Amino acid sequence: MNFEQLDQLMRVYETTTDQTVLPNIWMVARIDGRSFTRLTKEVMNYQRPFDQxxxxxxxxxxxxxLDCGFPVLYGYTQSDEISLLFSYRCDVFGRKLRKYCSILAGEASGHFSLAIQQQASFDCRICQLPTDQLVYDYFRWRMEDAHRNALNAYCYWTLRDQALNPQMAHDQVAKLSVAQKNELLFQHGINFNDLVAWQKRGVGLYWRNVDHMGFNPQTQMPTISQRRKIHVDLELPQRxxxxALLRDLLDR
Incomplete structure (x- = not known):
């Protein structure tokens, strides 16, 4: 059996289960850190509940x-997770799910590991959303999750600072309503509403056109051109x- 015959025989086993996303469906990649609780607490010893x-x-x-070869309209991050919204007409790699999941997980793992100088890994999955409304709902869902996580984290670490062990602090927070959690923090000098927005809502990143000042050596005159630049939004709006912000990004 020559190489061409062997290649044709074996290639089937590699690609026969390939799944692709149908056209006219929005794709959102959800990328999550693996074992980040241990990484942040034991290895890196980050400040709790948030570390800049x-x-x-x-x-x-x-x-x-956002700039590694995929047409990404919007990136959102909170805690150890990242969500990426791809262009509606994105057809990179023929919309093969295994390509998106493997490449994005690898890119995220490699870049983050270099950023913190420690080994870290992410997994990835693709959400397939058939309507614009579901895209809005998805990102509002993740923002609501960020708000809930931030409130719980502040309550948990406030109780830990009062010498409660991890299980006791977890159990006590689980019993409280949202109003009771806010009251707990207020009693310890923390007004949750006054905390910085990125901790409560997460952070959005998207492309913006910005003016770029240049100089034309032929006319000896200054010039203004537009270039795309990633904008980091630390104060995302709500509700x-x-x-409205998401709708504007979808229309691009």
Whole structure:
């Protein structure tokens, strides 16, 4: 059996289960850190519940993913997760799921590891959303999750600072309503509403056209051109204003 025959025989086993995303469906990649609880607490010893060094490493990773060969309209990150919204007409790699998942997980893992100088890994899956409304709902869902996680994290670490062990702190937070959690923090000098927006809502990254000043040596005159630049939004709007931002990005 020559190489061509062997290649034709074996290639089937590699590609026969390939799945592709149908046209006219939005794709969102959800990329999550693997074993990041141990990484952040034991290996890196980050400040709790939020550490700007960790946030900046995540933002650097999202920026890299926006510019690594895929047409990404919007990137969102909170905690150890990243969500990427691809262009509606994205057809990179024929929309093969295994390509997207493997490449994006690898790119995120490699870039983040270099950013923190420690080995770290991410997994990836693709959400297939058939309507614009589901895209809005997806990102509002992730923002609501960020808000819930931030409130729980502040309550948990506040109780830990009061000498409660991990299980006791977890159990006590689980019993509280949202109003009771806010009251717990207020009693310890923390007004949750006054915390910086990125901790409560996550961070959005998207492309913007910005003016670039140049100089024309032939006319000896200054020139202005437009270039695309990634904008990091640390104060994302909420509710219908967030939907309006997403709608604008979808229309591009």
């Amino acid at each position: 060094r960790f946030r900046d490493a995540m933002l650097s990773t999202v920026s890299h993913l 219908e204003h967030y939907t």
